[in-house]
Structures are given as C-alpha cells and as structure tokens.
Amino acid sequence: MFESFSNSEILSGMITPAVLISASASLIFSTANRLGRIFDRVNLLKTEVEKLLEGKLAYQEERKLYLTNQLSIQKKRAVLIQRSMAFLYMATSLFVISSLTLAIVLAVSKEYSWIPTVIALLGGVFLFLASSxxxxxxxxxxxFIMGQIDIAEFLGEQIHREKPEKEGNHSL
Known part of the structure; x- marks a missing residue:
C-alpha cells in the first residue's frame, strides 16, 4: 500500500504541516497580544475623552482633534488585526487538514496524493494574507505612535511658552 511513497516523503509530508501550524500559532499568539494592546490604548483614550468632556484638560480643541484621530487609527488597527486573526486561524485549519488528508491518502490511494499539497498551499496563501x-x-x-509624539511635543511647547510668563509674574 505505501510502496509509492518513500519513508522520507511520508516524514516530510507529515512534518511540514506541523512546522507551519507552529508558525501560525506563534503569529496567532503575537497578534492576540497586539489586539490586547489596542484594547488597552482605546481604554486610555476613552479615559482622556471623558476628562476632556468634564473640562479637566487644557487645550480642548487640540486634544479633541488628537483624540478623534487616534481613536480612528485604533479602530482601523482593530479591524486589520481581526482579519489577520481570521486568516491565521484558517491557515492553521488548512495545515491540520493537510496533515490529516495526507494520512488518509496514504491509507486509501496514491492517486489522490496531490490533495494534501493543494490544501497546504492554500494554507500558505492564508498565512501570506495574514502576514500582509x-x-x-x-x-x-x-x-498612532507619531500622533502620541506630536501631542507630547505640542504640550511641551505649551509648557515652555507658559513658563516664562509665570516666572515673569512672580518677579513683579
């Protein structure tokens, strides 16, 4: 039954999907962490919006523009991360199916030996899309980071502008 496949072909056919599953799992883990960071950042931005609405922050208009822009960026990031996760899970599923299909093909008939390869290639396409x-x-x-730097620089400039005025008032 297994005469048409050498031991090395069987072994590489079974190991390759396992390596790709491991790579996908690593990307899933890091992508889930990125999604968690987005959640944390959105919560911080939400807190800042609440403080802005309560009038507790200076430079209302500048901060409003900044917060609107930053929340928009986080929303786009969350959508991209979700799509990446979907592609990564699909790639992982296809790699698992490829490995199982190889075992079934080896047990049934060599004429269908192309099926696991096609499934694994399709998994590779999904892995590529997720990476993209x-x-x-x-x-x-x-x-997002550049926006954070911009607002920090703006606030720093405001401090430097106000500092000489305050120092001047104390000397009078």
Missing part, C-alpha cells in the same frame, strides 16, 4: 494584514497594521501603529 499584519504588515499593513504595523504602519497604523507607527501612525
């Missing part, structure tokens, strides 16, 4: 979404999402993360 993660790459795209990382650009939004950079945009």
């Amino acid at each position: 979404f993660l790459l795209y999402e990382s650009r939004y993360n950079l945009t």
Whole structure:
C-alpha cells in the first residue's frame, strides 16, 4: 500500500504541516497580544475623552482633534488585526487538514496524493494574507505612535511658552 511513497516523503509530508501550524500559532499568539494592546490604548483614550468632556484638560480643541484621530487609527488597527486573526486561524485549519488528508491518502490511494499539497498551499496563501494584514497594521501603529509624539511635543511647547510668563509674574 505505501510502496509509492518513500519513508522520507511520508516524514516530510507529515512534518511540514506541523512546522507551519507552529508558525501560525506563534503569529496567532503575537497578534492576540497586539489586539490586547489596542484594547488597552482605546481604554486610555476613552479615559482622556471623558476628562476632556468634564473640562479637566487644557487645550480642548487640540486634544479633541488628537483624540478623534487616534481613536480612528485604533479602530482601523482593530479591524486589520481581526482579519489577520481570521486568516491565521484558517491557515492553521488548512495545515491540520493537510496533515490529516495526507494520512488518509496514504491509507486509501496514491492517486489522490496531490490533495494534501493543494490544501497546504492554500494554507500558505492564508498565512501570506495574514502576514500582509499584519504588515499593513504595523504602519497604523507607527501612525498612532507619531500622533502620541506630536501631542507630547505640542504640550511641551505649551509648557515652555507658559513658563516664562509665570516666572515673569512672580518677579513683579
């Protein structure tokens, strides 16, 4: 029954999906962490919006623009991460199916030996798509970070502008 496959072909056919499953699982774990970070950032932004609405923060208009922009970025990031997760789970499923299909094909008939390969290739396509979404999402993360830097610089400039005025008032 197994004469058409060498031991090395069977072994590599079973190991390759396992390695790809492990790679997908690693990406799923890191992507889930990224989603958690987005959640944390949105909660911090929400707290800042609440303080802004209560009038507890200075520079209302500048902060409103900043917060609106930052929340929009986080929303886009969350959608990209969710899509990446869906593709990663699909890739993992396809790699598992590929491994199972190989075992079934070896037991049934060699004429269907192309099926596990096609399924594994399809899993590779989903893994590529997920990676592409993660790459795209990382650009939004950079945009978020640059926004954080911009508001920090703005607030720093305001402190420097106000400081000489306050020092001047004390000397009078």
